[in-house]
Amino acid sequence: MPARRTKAVAPAITAPATAAVATRPAPAPKRAAKQLRSLVVLSIVGGLVATAAMPAFAGVLQKEAPVTLQQMAVDDAQSVVVASDAVGTELARESYSATTSDEIAKKKAAEAAAERARQAATVAATQPTTFNVDLNMVAPGSGAVRWPITSYTLTDTYGTRGGAHRGIDLVAPAGTPIYAAAAGVVNVSSEAYYDYGVAITIDHVINGQKVSTLYAHQSYGSRQVVSGQTVQAGQLIGLVGSTGRSTANHLHFEVYVNGSNVDPLAWLNANAG
Ligand SMILES: [Zn+2]
Structure with a gap:
């Protein structure tokens, strides 16, 4: 960044008017490059927003269709990925030994998969089980106090x-x-x-x-x-x-x-x- 900034400032010294800079052919590529970088940054931010919006959208869909364990796991995974992306820079420096974006992406994918598996296990564990029990049963006895279960x-x-x-x-x-x-x-x-x-x-x-x-x-x-x-x-x-x-x-x-x-x-x- 500092090196590029020096180059970009240089033409401004010989051409104080902003309009002149805009009409000069030489700086144009640099401005184009800057705009390109801005676009990249914007698209990343846009991607984050789109990803963050997905679980909410999925939540609306769930009201119409029965929720499967797989769908819940997928939704959870999306939330996890979003959280990971939001602090991507911090994680890359403090939590990961990986340095290239590919390695970081792989680590994130592994982390998301592990979290997905954990969430799926949690969901499975909290699913109500169906029991064939007559819910009108009453504990035996006639006293004011009864045993809370009869066979134990x-x-x-x-x-x-x-x-x-x-x-x-x-x-x-x-x-x-x-x-x-x-x-x-x-x-x-x-x-x-x-x-x-x-x-x-x-x-x-x-x-x-x-x-x-x-x-x-x-x-x-x-x-x-x-x-x-x-x-x-x-x-x-x-x-x-x-x-x-x-x-x-x-x-x-x-x-x-x-x-x-x-x-x-x-x-x-x-x-x-
Ligand atoms: Zn106990």
């Missing part, structure tokens, strides 16, 4: 992990019905409740005590109740899954009595029937 293997008990485990883990196959432990009002009903994943909390009043129960790691799309909804004891509220911070299909169940976290197993043994 108790693995992790209350207070383990140095006291960090605030509930009990009831292992059961994905799709196993989860029942409200007692009548009450749904407080939280979420597909992404922190580490609990798909979770529901219900507030109850049992024997004059304020009790809250929590049902975590349910299957995506399986919740049958919404926040504010009144539920009956034993009503089916969702299905066992392994969402959130979980490595196996199980119900993580917590109980709070008057705001204090208690051992759910002891509470169920004392109250359920």
